[in-house]
Amino acid sequence: MDFIRLINVEKRYKNGVTAIYDLNLAIEKGSFVFIVGGSGSGKSTLIKMLYREEKPTKGQVIVGGLDVAKLKNKKVYRLRRKLGIVFQDYKLLPKLTVYENVAFALECLGEKKSIIRQKVLKSLEDVGLKNKVHSYPDQLSGGEQQRVAIARAIVNDPKLLLCDEPTGNLDPAKSMEIMQVLEEINKNRGTTIIMATHDKEIVNKMKKQVITLKEGHLVTNKKKGKYEDEAI
């Protein structure tokens, strides 16, 4: 059984723009997948459909056996609890410390204080920020802030981690650090990772599955793929 399956998925926005055309896709459990493509090719749209921020206009989006497209708005939170999401802009709360930012995710779920503490420290350790728990986001570098965001995304030990250009604001060295963190999460926790990116260097170094989109169409899907300029 594939962990994620997209069947004849089309996404047309209300303004008439079609971002995804008839997409068929299967992603195995535990895999690490890059989604590449030019600006406006539909990468973010695809990710958004996976966490049910957007609904496909046609087809099925199946995540862990559940047709996300059919999920009622009221029940979306159940899906969100099973996955972690990381963005280019970190989305940290500036008035909370590193610890509090990560704990926030679990507090929203009503976890016990003792369990929160244990899980938060574990995930901060996994991203290498155990020594910064009491810092505030504006006291951290971009790379560190992104690692806090990753720690928050994995704190509830999700099966799936979605990343939309997580290294978009970082220099190459910091980007590689983030990639190492992600690779370790993928290996040690068995978390399936889907990451949309522009970054050719990263894609080529990591040698993971690569899905290439072009103007809303799937053009290539290769295990151990590369960033193929000509396809984009």
Add this chain to the structure above:
Amino acid sequence: MKLFRMLGRSIRDAFKSVIRNFSLSLASISCITITLIIVAIAVIASFNVQNFTTEIEKDLTIVIFLDGETTEEEAKQVEKTIKKISNVSEYTFQTKQEVKEKMQEESEVFKTVLDNFEGEDSPLKDTFQVKVKDVEKIKQTAEKIEKIDHVSVVRYGEGMVDKLVSAFTSIEKVTYGIVFALILVTIFLIVNTIKLTISARRKEIGIMRLVGASNFTIKTPFIIEGMVLGLFGSIIPIILSTYGYIAFYNHFDGYLYSELIQLIVPEPFIYQVSLIVLGTGIIVGMIGSSGAVRKYLKV
């Protein structure tokens, strides 16, 4: 346990937010305060009116005079008929002789005047005094009695109570109108206060959605915030109405104008009024915040 932790968090957030947006919160709180002061006055007044009208109504009696030439037999017949009327709870019968004696007992003037009349000449009449079970139907009962043979005049304290009650009900209507309008304004202000909180916490709400907070978790702090506004708004009205009523009661020694209009004893009445004021404040706050949540949170 999970629910309690979330509620605890929600209440904490709500208080924080009221303090953070204090200037706008203050507008809502003042409006609730004014509304609730009027609510308190209206409640105190209408409970008192209700209290003394029922007190007066309890004393209402139908007085029936029989024709001068009614015989004892016929009077018995009338008594039987009255007994059968379902709304009659008790009655007493006095012959003209008894009425005369009673009146003479009460006053020296009557004593000498009435002494001149004996037997057939007497202007007094045999009377029944009837108490009813349901005062609301006293008019119908009186009409029924009027139709009985030999019954000449039927009297009950119609005018006074009716006039009093109708005067108070029209005052009541106006007050309710004002309260209703004020509540609408208050709700409008609360909606805007909560709207501001929602937009101040937009980022936080977005993150809550991402990490899988349920709608309940997202909504509750805002709804509780409305209730907290209501709670703050009811403090001054409760203090004012409690001490105000006690002072009012003591000043008038417990009744207005005459012994007939008794005021309700302050304890436990003021506690009930406080509870109504508090309840109204919290409910109005909740309605306002629920409205804002529905409109601006889209959950």
